[in-house]
Amino acid sequence: MEITINGLDTIRSAARQFIENIGSSRVFAFYGKMGAGKTTFVKALCEELGCDDVITSPTFAIVNEYTDGEQQPVYHFDFYRIKKLEEVYDMGYEEYFYSGALCLIEWPELIEDVLPDDTVRVTIEEQADGSRLLTF
Template sequence: MTQIRIESLDAIRAAAQQFVNSIGEARVIAFYGGMGAGKTTFIKALCQELGVEDVITSPTFALVNEYTDGHGDPIYHFDFYRIRRIEEVYDMGYEDYFYSGNLCLLEWPELIEDILPDDTVRVKISVDADGSRLLEF
């Protein structure tokens, strides 16, 4: 198991770069953590490290946002917090995203655990008492 500690927001970009170097060719990355753990904040830093110039926000109502990385490739950012039925994910054509070969970043994947690809990288984000974050994957 790999661990990356983020001591403060000032260190988040360095942590994102370390994460990019650690995941290799992984394409589907699921972020687990409670409300306020920093999933969206870390995904924003990660996308910035990958050259995204788009505005990066949580797709809470849209379910998925598409960004373009520094090489012109799409990155898909999902937020499954508001999913009430797995059929909603089937209806959005999740397979077209998850198996596209493009990077897919998932928030609240607990709600769709049964349909995640076998090679999904699962990242747990926890908050320590001092406010630092720990990523474990």
């Protein structure tokens, strides 16, 4: 599926469209270059899910936990600073990825070996006109 995000004024509607099409999937890996809009989209996604928490990039914490409108956990990961896969083992990734909670992962390229088989891979690419194309 493809969703076009024409600008920040349409990102929330793009997030709603994404949510309507995720089905029963729980783990989403977001791929894209630095500045493509991964964190911005995840923030919009969490807001549309009803998270009242302040949504920030977990670059230094590696994982942030939010609570959605149904009082369910939403885990937001940023693996940009991971240097060794052992760091992911040490943080107990299995407890998150196999919890049944929604997991939103930025920079999954660094942990491909431990992603669940049913991970949905989402690509965000900046287009020549400045819009973003989200494909999953």
